[in-house]
Amino acid sequence: MHHASMNEVLIRMDGIDKSFPGVHALDKCRFELAPGEVHGLVGENGAGKSTLMKILSGVYQKDAGTIELKGQLVEIHNTKGAQSLGISIIHQELNLMKHLSAAQNIYIGREHKKGLSVLVDDATINEKTRKLFQMINLDLDPQVKVSELTVAKQQMVEIAKALSFNMDVLIMDEPTSALSDTEIDDLFKVIADLKAKGKGIVYISHRMDELKRICDRVTVMRDGCYIATNPMKDITIEQIISQMVGREMFESSHPQIDTSSTEVVLEVKGLNRGRRVRDVSFKLHRGEILGFAGLMGAGRTETARAIFGADLMDSGEIHIKGKKVEIHHPKDAVAHGIGYLSEDRKQFGLALGLSVETNTVMASLTRFLKSLVIVDDQKTRRVAEDYVKRLNTKTPSVDQIIRNLSGGNQQKVVIGKWLVRDCDILIFDEPTRGIDVGAKSEIYRLLNELADQGKSIIMISSELPEILRMSHRVVVMCEGKVTGTLKASECTQEKIMHFATMRN
Amino acid sequence: MAQTSTKRLNPKATQTLLAFGSLILLIVIFTIASPNFFRPDNLVGILLATAVNGILAVGVTFIIITGGIDLSIGTVMTFGSVMAGVFITMWGLPIPFGIAAGILAGALCGLINGFNIAKLKIPPFIATLGMMMVTKGLNLILSGVKPVYFVDTPDFAKIATMPVFGIPMGVVIFFGAALVAAFILTKTILGRYAFAIGSNEEAARLSGINTDAWKMGIYALGGAFAGIAGLVMASRLQSAQPALGAGYELDAIAAAVIGGTSLSGGEGSILGTVIGAFIITVLTNGLRIMSVPQEWQMVVTGLIVIGAVYLDIMRRKVR
Numbered sequence: 001m002h003h004a005s006m007n008e009v010l011i012r013m014d015g016i017d018k019s020f021p022g023v024h025a026l027d028k029c030r031f032e033l034a035p036g037e038v039h040g041l042v043g044e045n046g047a048g049k050s051t052l053m054k055i056l057s058g059v060y061q062k063d064a065g066t067i068e069l070k071g072q073l074v075e076i077h078n079t080k081g082a083q084s085l086g087i088s089i090i091h092q093e094l095n096l097m098k099h100l101s102a103a104q105n106i107y108i109g110r111e112h113k114k115g116l117s118v119l120v121d122d123a124t125i126n127e128k129t130r131k132l133f134q135m136i137n138l139d140l141d142p143q144v145k146v147s148e149l150t151v152a153k154q155q156m157v158e159i160a161k162a163l164s165f166n167m168d169v170l171i172m173d174e175p176t177s178a179l180s181d182t183e184i185d186d187l188f189k190v191i192a193d194l195k196a197k198g199k200g201i202v203y204i205s206h207r208m209d210e211l212k213r214i215c216d217r218v219t220v221m222r223d224g225c226y227i228a229t230n231p232m233k234d235i236t237i238e239q240i241i242s243q244m245v246g247r248e249m250f251e252s253s254h255p256q257i258d259t260s261s262t263e264v265v266l267e268v269k270g271l272n273r274g275r276r277v278r279d280v281s282f283k284l285h286r287g288e289i290l291g292f293a294g295l296m297g298a299g300r301t302e303t304a305r306a307i308f309g310a311d312l313m314d315s316g317e318i319h320i321k322g323k324k325v326e327i328h329h330p331k332d333a334v335a336h337g338i339g340y341l342s343e344d345r346k347q348f349g350l351a352l353g354l355s356v357e358t359n360t361v362m363a364s365l366t367r368f369l370k371s372l373v374i375v376d377d378q379k380t381r382r383v384a385e386d387y388v389k390r391l392n393t394k395t396p397s398v399d400q401i402i403r404n405l406s407g408g409n410q411q412k413v414v415i416g417k418w419l420v421r422d423c424d425i426l427i428f429d430e431p432t433r434g435i436d437v438g439a440k441s442e443i444y445r446l447l448n449e450l451a452d453q454g455k456s457i458i459m460i461s462s463e464l465p466e467i468l469r470m471s472h473r474v475v476v477m478c479e480g481k482v483t484g485t486l487k488a489s490e491c492t493q494e495k496i497m498h499f500a501t502m503r504n
Numbered sequence: 505m506a507q508t509s510t511k512r513l514n515p516k517a518t519q520t521l522l523a524f525g526s527l528i529l530l531i532v533i534f535t536i537a538s539p540n541f542f543r544p545d546n547l548v549g550i551l552l553a554t555a556v557n558g559i560l561a562v563g564v565t566f567i568i569i570t571g572g573i574d575l576s577i578g579t580v581m582t583f584g585s586v587m588a589g590v591f592i593t594m595w596g597l598p599i600p601f602g603i604a605a606g607i608l609a610g611a612l613c614g615l616i617n618g619f620n621i622a623k624l625k626i627p628p629f630i631a632t633l634g635m636m637m638v639t640k641g642l643n644l645i646l647s648g649v650k651p652v653y654f655v656d657t658p659d660f661a662k663i664a665t666m667p668v669f670g671i672p673m674g675v676v677i678f679f680g681a682a683l684v685a686a687f688i689l690t691k692t693i694l695g696r697y698a699f700a701i702g703s704n705e706e707a708a709r710l711s712g713i714n715t716d717a718w719k720m721g722i723y724a725l726g727g728a729f730a731g732i733a734g735l736v737m738a739s740r741l742q743s744a745q746p747a748l749g750a751g752y753e754l755d756a757i758a759a760a761v762i763g764g765t766s767l768s769g770g771e772g773s774i775l776g777t778v779i780g781a782f783i784i785t786v787l788t789n790g791l792r793i794m795s796v797p798q799e800w801q802m803v804v805t806g807l808i809v810i811g812a813v814y815l816d817i818m819r820r821k822v823r
Contacts, residue, residue, distance in 0.1 A: 310710055334712025348710050351703035353770045362700055363711040365693055373692040417711065 009071070010035045010200040011056065011087075011169055016065035018051055025051045028065070029226045031219060033169060033200040038191060040215035040232070041204045043244055044497075045296055045462040048224040049204050053171045056202075057089035058082035088162030089171040094154050096146045103129035103142035106161040132160040136190045152183035159190060170194065171202040176210060177297055188214055206295045208237040208501050222246055238494075241501075245464065245493035262286040263321070265456045266338075266425050268307060271316030276302040278480040280316070284425065284456050289447060291471030292460040293496045299480035300460045301343060304427045308333045308340040310348075320425075334363060336425075339418030341411075343430035343460070349414045350402050357384035357398040359413050363421040387416035391446065408439025415446065426450065427458045432466065444470060464493045478502050519764030519816055520776040526812075527783050534790035541793050550782070550789050551671065552740070555664070555678040556581075556733050558781040560752060561759035562685045563729025565777045566722050568760050569689075571702040571769025572621065572628040574723065575753050576635035577730040580613040582749030583639040584734025589652030589744035592660065599660055606738075607731040613639060614727020618720030640750060647746040654742050663739035674736045681732060686774040688725070698722055702769025758805070759784055762812040783808070 011033040018026040026048045033039050041049045054060045056067065058079040067074055069085055076082050082089075096105050103125045104111075112121040122143075129142035138156050146154060155175060162170050176184045191201060191214060203215060211218055212232065220227040220243040227243050266284040271277055276299035284290050292300045306313040309327040318325055320336050327333050333340070342348035350359055361368055361380045368383070370376045384398040391412040395405055402410060411431065418426055431447065432440045447470060451457055461467050467474055474491055476484040476499035484499035535542040560577050567574045584606035592602035613635055620631040654660040664674035689695035697718045700708040709715045738744045761767060762783055763776030784805060791801045 308710070329714070330710050331712040331714050340710060342710065347704075348706055351700050351707055351770070353703045354699060358696065358700065362708065362713070365696055365713075369693060373694065375691060375693055375696055377691075421712075 008035055009033070010037075010069070012066075012068040013052070013056065014066050014068075016052060016055060016067075017063045018055060018060060019063055025224050026055075026062075027224045029221065029224070031056075031202075031226070032229065033202060034216075035168070035198045035200050036195050037216045038195055038201045038203055038214050040211040040218035041202055041221065042206070042211065042218060042240060043221035043227075044464065046223075047221040047244070049221055050173055051224075052221070053089060053173065053202060053204065056082070056169075057087055057171055059089070083165045083167070086166055086168035087171070088165055088167040088169070090155065090158045090162065090173065090175060092174040092177065094151070094158055096154055096157065098147035099145065101126075101143045101145055102140060102149070102157045102160075105146055105157060106132065106164050128164070129160065132163050135163060136160060136193065138190075150183075151178045152180070152186065155179075155187065156190070159194075167199065169200045169202070171204070173204045174206070174297075175203070176205065176207065184210070206501055207503060208240065209503060211240070212237065220244055241494055241497045245497055262288070264319075265321055266307075267319040268303075269317040269319070271303065271306055271318075272314040273302055273306040273311055273316075274314070276480045277306055277313075280477070280480075280482055282475050282482060282485065284458060286456055287451050287454050288472045289451050289457045289459055289470050291467040291474040292458060292477065293464065293467045293474055294462075294477035294500050296462065297479075298477040298500065300477050301429055302480075303477070304340060304429055304458065304460060308338060308427060310340065334421060334423070337423050338425045338427065339363070339421060339423035340427045341414050341418065341429060341431065343433055345407075345410055345414055345434075350410060352403040353401060355399050355401060356388065356393070356395050356405070356413055357381055359402055360384040360387055360398070360416045360420055363417050383420055384416075387420060391416055391419075392442070406439070407434040408443065411435060411439075411443060412446075415443075419450075423455075425456050425458070427460070429460045430462065431459060432461075432463070464496060467491075467496065468493065476500050518819060520773055520779065522815065522819075523763050523776055523779045523783065523812070527779055527786065530783065530786050530790065534786070534793065538790070538793045541790055546789070546793070548671065548675075550785050551675040551678075552664075553789065554781050554785040555672075555674040556737050556740075557752065557755050557759060557784065558678045558778060559681050559729055559733040559736065560756035561763075561777045561781045562682050562774055563726040563733075564753070564756050565685070565760045565763075565765050565772050565774060566689065566695075566698055567628075567726045568757070568765050568767060569698045569702045569769060569772045570719060570722055571705065572719070572723070573632065573757070573767070574614075574617060574726050575629065575632040576613060576617060576639060577726065577733075577756060578752030578754075579636050579639040579643065579749040580610050580727055580730040581734040581737060581752060582643050582744070582746060583613060584610045584731035585738035585744035585748075586643045586646050586652065586734075586746055588660075588735055588738055589654065590646055592657055593652050593654055596656070599657055602660070603663075603735055606735045607728050610731020610734065611724045611728040614730070615720055615724040617727065618723030621723065622716035622719040636750070636753070643746040643749065647744060649746065651746065652744040654738070661739055661742050664736045665740065674740060677732065677736055681729065682774055682778050685729070689774055694718065694721060694725070699770055702771070704770075755784060756781075758809045762809060764816060766816070780812075 009032060013031040016026055016029040029048065029052055031052060043049050051060065055062045058076045058081050067076060074085060106129055107125040112124040113119065114121040126142040133140050136156060136159060140153065146157065175187060179187065194201060205211060215232045217229055217231050218235065218240060219229040220240060222244060262285045264283045265286050269281050271280040280303050294300050305311045307318060309330045309332050312328065318327055325336050346352060357380055361383060365375065368376045368380045381398060388395060388398060393409050393412040395409060402413060432443055435443060447457060459470055468491055472488050474486045474496065475482055476496055478500050483502045486495060540546060560581060564574050564577055587609040588602040588606040591597045591605040592599060617632050617635050620626045621628050662673060664672060666673040668676050697713060701715055701719060705715055759780035760772065760777045763780030765772030765777060787805055787808065788801050791804060
């Protein structure tokens with residue numbers, strides 16, 4: 001034991017089980033936290049880290065298992081219950097009300113009253129907030145509006161809020177994902193301070209270098225299971241990564257054709273868009289499935305949206321079949337034969353209240369006109385029915401409202417929409433998200449068929465097995481930059497994770 | 505094919521059927537309650553009284569289907585009347601010029617609304633509220649704060665009143681406008697895009713549809729219908745009444761909503777709106793015949809609007 005206080009236990013979670021409809025999110029997980037300890041919690045996207053910590057902080061309820069706080073069994077029914085036990089969580093997406101002041105945010109729901117208890121006493125909460133800020137050496141006016149603060153400062157306000165609950169345990173989910181290096185240093189100072197005061201800190205992060213810097217121990221999770229807990233001193237980053245990805249082998253189901261010699265249909269040069277897309281360059285060949293791997297927030301979706309014209313790029317060039325093109329609006333991209341299948345079908349891909357037919361022809365209605373403006377109903381119907389058959393979409397008829405279809409069948413309608421438009425370049429963003437296992441393999445088969453037909457596909461996926469199984473080549477992104485490009489033959493989960501966590 | 509097309513109407517047709525049933529029920533009740541109700545002259549009166557609101561309501565239905573709203577159609581309608589008066593009476597131009605001026609003036613106001621909403625991203629409620637105030641003022645300025653009479657052109661009155669097979673021309677225009685609107689909404693690309701935008705504007709944009717341009721077109725179409733309503737109105741009154749107009753937009757929106765057009769967009773039909781417009785007029789007319797004071801007529805109409813929307817919400821929950 002390299003840490004004196006490690007014999008004491010602040011939190012002990014054991015046998016934690018949690019299922020959501022269709023997903024077994026946590027399978028007998030355990031976790032331990034000592035006072036004065038910074039405990040790293042790592043795993044791939046979907047490994048269950050956030051779910052486990054949401055159970056500890058009362059956001060979710062466990063299905064089974066026990067939680068001990070300082071040796072006492074506790075039940076945590078909601079976030080309020082967790083807070084009263086001294087457990088606070090700071091989510092990746094901060095939960096502050098931007099139009100209220102820092103102090104009002106910290107004491108929301110616990111306002112001090114005066115004057116027959118009808119007036120709020122801002123003076124008192126401002127004073128209390130000032131004291132909280134002093135505890136973390138934060139020089140900030142409690143009355144400042146949160147909207148005027150940087151993300152880093154907002155995070156400090158969240159930490160102050162947690163302290164206002166007399167917290168013993170602070171859970172931080174990806175706290176540095178939006179911070180600059182100096183801001184990270186400041187945050188780590190505060191964490192070191194809290195640690196010195198005997199608080200226990202759970203630190204969820206993908207950034208291996210940070211884990212090395214501040215964590216005492218690290219727990220690895222994979223596919224909803226507990227894998228291992230080790231003192232940080234005794235383990236290397238490579239060992240952590242190999243624990244994260246496991247040892248399963250995934251067979252490559254597609255023929256290893258060499259697409260590097262075929263025509264380049266899409267070339268992106270020096271693409272920039274905000275902070276999430278920085279100097280991205282890559283080439284896409286005819287008949288190729290180009291996997292885009294990376295962790296959440298790596299900028300893959302943002303890259304796709306910028307190429308498609310859904311967001312305007314700041315700078316960069318897009319060449320299609322050797323010719324430079326200007327894309328200022330999705331209609332420009334569509335005109336150049338690019339189709340984009342969003343990760344969020346319901347929000348960006350489908351008109352849920354309309355029929356299979358309407359959605360199928362939505363991107364190409366101008367091709368189904370009888371005269372100048374009149375839609376040829378019979379033609380649109382025939383085409384929609386044709387694609388329902390071809391894609392094996394399960395729907396009673398093409399008049400069915402999309403909302404009533406399953407996720408997999410909805411995805412097929414979106415695919416159909418772009419096939420009707422005759423797109424040569426298809427960008428699939430998380431093509432199998434929210435799709436059950438049986439339908440997944442059907443989507444994979446479709447992707448392979450499309451590639452065989454000469455379509456070029458960009459496939460953004462957060463599931464490494466999916467990337468390995470489908471891609472001819474893999475582009476790996478981290479924090480808005482392309483950190484590596486791998487051929488299928490040289491791809492391993494470890495290599496991808498290595499590039500995906502490579503900060504620069 | 506016939507079978508599939510009836511199947512196709514089913515979900516959307518429920519509300520229309522419900523509205524139609526209510527209309528019949530109202531007519532039956534008033535017929536029983538008063539011998540004066542179901543008489544040819546009163547029925548023609550109802551038709552004519554519905555024409556103006558009906559044309560307005562048909563136009564605003566397109567806009568509501570895109571998920572938008574247009575509060576300016578009442579005063580834009582009057583703007584159409586006033587422009588016709590300016591062209592015909594003040595400038596002495598032939599009637600067809602006045603008609604064109606009225607319709608184009610309406611369409612232009614709609615186009616400006618559409619531009620402000622689609623390009624400047626001003627919320628529809630605010631953009632059209634502003635247009636309502638602007639046109640209200642312009643109506644008074646252009647007319648010199650007094651009615652513009654069509655004294656030299658008695659033919660102008662024929663637009664609304666000339667009998668066609670015993671039915672006033674204004675009513676024929678209303679039905680014609682409704683038929684054209686139904687065709688545009690169900691058969692043309694503009695109609696399809698209106699539903700697509702109202703159902704999920706971002707998905708429509710990401711399908712490569714120039715949603716901004718189509719929205720501008722749809723608001724302009726709504727404005728053109730308001731211009732037509734303004735012509736019928738002016739023709740009936742044989743004058744452009746610059747102080748009229750405010751308040752008409754709410755009746756038109758109410759008609760669309762009663763007819764099953766969803767204020768959250770993506771759903772609606774012209775037939776429903778026409779029935780909705782008739783429900784409002786029948787109610788007003790019937791209550792008046794039964795000597796219910798005007799203030800109470802308003803109360804009842806208001807309750808009907810709330811009830812109709814509540815029924816629609818319940819229907820959705822069941823589905």
